[in-house]
Amino acid sequence: MAGQPVKRGLAGVTLDYIGSKYVNAGPEQCSYTTQAVQIPMSDGAKLAADFYDPELPDDQEPSGLIMIQCCYGRGSGISFLNARVFAARGYRALFVSTRGTHGSEGTFSPGLNEASDSQDIVKWMRQQPWYTGTFATMGASYLGYSQWALLVDPPADCVAAVIPVGPHDQAFHAWGTGSFRLDRAPWSDMMSRGPEERGSFLERLSRLPGLNFLAPKELEKALEALPLEASLQEYFKDRAPWLFEYLKNPDIDGPYWSTRRQHAALERLDIPILLVGGWYDPFETQTLHQYKRLSERGVDVNLIVGPWNHVQGCGLRSIPEILDFFGQHLAKKGDYGRSRARIFVTGAEEWRSMPTWPPNTESKPMYLQDSAGLDSELPGEDASSASFVFDPRNPTPSIGGNQMSSSGRVDDSVYATRSDVLAFTSKPLPEDLEILGTPSVQLSHSSDPAFADLFLRLSEVDENGVSHNVTEMYKALDPKRDMSKPLHLDLQDCAHRFKAGKSIRLVIAGGSFPMFARSLGTEEDRVRSDKIVPQTHTITIAAGVSQLNLPVYSPA
Known part of the structure; x- marks a missing residue:
């Protein structure tokens, strides 16, 4: 099932222009259309998605196809960074809402269904008239986790991946220190709210952990109270059942987490990959582990680490590099031209190009x-x-x-x-x-x-x-x-x-x-x-x- 393609309007042109200036994406190459589609899963559920198709001259082919899976909606703010900025530069993009979120059927259970659903999305893509034989993946944070879930069984036609600040191991983030990471509660609060409560992308960002002056005061009080689980249960009621599974499973090697840890992807993928991290990102340790293991295996992997927190590391500061990376590895028209590791040295306040990370010390x-x-x-x-x-x-x-x-x-x-x-x-x-x-x-x-x-x-x-x-x-x-x-x-x-x-x-x-x-x-x-x-x-x-x-x- 698919709607009619819709041309980009004046509001979209304006937003894309301002956004491109902010992320230093360079000039657009074309306009694009957007088409709402529904993608059938093997269990009968349908995922909502938007297909972005660049409007190019008849003698010019799209630069490639980018697949994105997202649990945060498909609105203007998040779609710019993940789809529209690429569509305006000649790429097709399929922007899919995760199961149980923003129009996609089924139940949202973080980390449980991404591996199987992503394979179903790929099978569906291959049947579409616009599919040209290869694709790349893209997306930060939870969108990056979805990529790791796909890459546990890497499709032969997936030719590149860009993963900014994306964890591969949900258990490690929740309990890897031996203490529970409390940012799982505000994130779960955001994810479990109904459509009428979610608000805009910026409003949802304001509920993320750490922005305590914008987070619900009742949730702050729940986190401060003891016993913690009972206090959170009183706050959440029947929302976010996964949060209470997290609390019940501190053993990261236990069976609950087995489907939510995608270490196998680090052993199986063999495609060019760009990893983006931030020195102040909560997933920094996982990003650098990913780089280390892939480097050890001889995978074609590049790393960028900036003086960024999580939101900044999601691509706001690295779109030029991402475009160049896709230019070489997806469009086959350019040269990424960066060193294996591009590292920002704080204190010196300068970028440093290195053949690997870390250097000898x-x-x-x-x-x-x-x-x-x-x-x-x-x-x-x-x-x-x-x-x-x-x-x-x-x-x-x-x-x-x-x-x-x-x-x-x-x-x-x-x-x-x-x-x-x-x-x-x-x-x-x-x-x-x-x-x-x-x-x-x-x-x-x-x-x-x-x-x-x-x-x-x-x-x-x-x-x-x-x-x-x-x-x-x-x-x-x-x-x-x-x-x-x-x-x-x-x-x-x-x-x-x-x-x-x-x-x-x-x-x-x-x-x-x-x-x-x-x-x-x-x-x-x-x-x-x-x-x-x-x-x-x-x-x-x-x-x-x-x-x-x-x-x-x-x-x-």
Whole structure:
């Protein structure tokens, strides 16, 4: 079933012109028509979609076909970035709404049906008169996850993929740290609202986690209350049943998550792929894992990582590169012409072209000092330990970093003023220090009780004492760990130049709320209990047993 093709109107022309200027897409090549279609699935459900067809001279063929699967609607804002910008440059685009969303039949169950539905979409495409034999895929975030689900069984006629800030593993995002990632609740709130409640694309963005000043106050209160699961159940009622399955399944290797983890795609795909990430994106770790594994297999993979949060990384800053990538690998008319890894180095505020990521580096240890210092010199055998208390009733706040929306490089100086945080700060550096790769921490750490979490952040402190974040990590600690042995913890990858005169700071805390469900300090389930025990954390410093290791890069 299909409607009649509709020519682009004046409003569409205007929006496309403004949008193209904003994303630096360059001049249009043509106009296009849009046709509403319904795509039958093997189980009888029909998915709603829009087919974009460029209006080209009779002697000119389209540049190729791009397939996009989206759970956020097909309105003007999101369709510009995913379909219209390409249609106006000669590409056909099929923009499909995910099962159970925005006119598509069936029930939306995140991660469950994308693999089978995407294969059905491909089968249907092959039967259409406009299908020319090959296609590429495109889409960011959940749209990227849908691509990974397709690529578990890669169709032979899929010739390229562009995946900005797209996770392949839903379990890892939800529970990979050992604590539940609370951004799943605001996302579920947005996804479970009816059409009359969803509003515009920008209004839906405002409900994403992190934009707390725009999120429903009732949901904020639900996230703060204990027990967490009961509080969320009271808020959601019968909406978003998947959220409560998430809460019931903290074991990421368990059967519930098996269909929602697409690691097999990293072992099977063998097509050119462009990955786009952001240093402040919540899926940064997954994007860099994807690049590493595909590179190891010899896949034709390119990587861009910018100083972006999740929304910025969705393609707003990389459309020129995406167009060039499709020009070479789909249209067969151009040359991508970029290095394998194009990396933005914060601090230096410059883009860097590299043959791979990360480059070779040397580890530079900096030792925690008993005066809250950080230095390359070993502290003495008599250096005093440092401690703090994490109180679940007043959890350490999430500030910037890798949250979903209120993220990025921010002033996090307040951490150094809190009694539930340790902030170890170096003296001003005598010369520039550039780090590219994975900082790590060796920490001689104990907690009382044993049930505790750790949040670590690497920050830069300027000459005025103002601190800004560089990278971070979070981990729920194993209560059965041997506390006599040091912890070895990797922070997320970063690329940063600490300029001469700046200082390096390591922040250590027992939580980051509301990014993660707080540790309650008991053996009871953190999402089902309301019992709270404050946790005393102790860091042993004597003789350099606790240290920060920096991956220092030198062109020489």
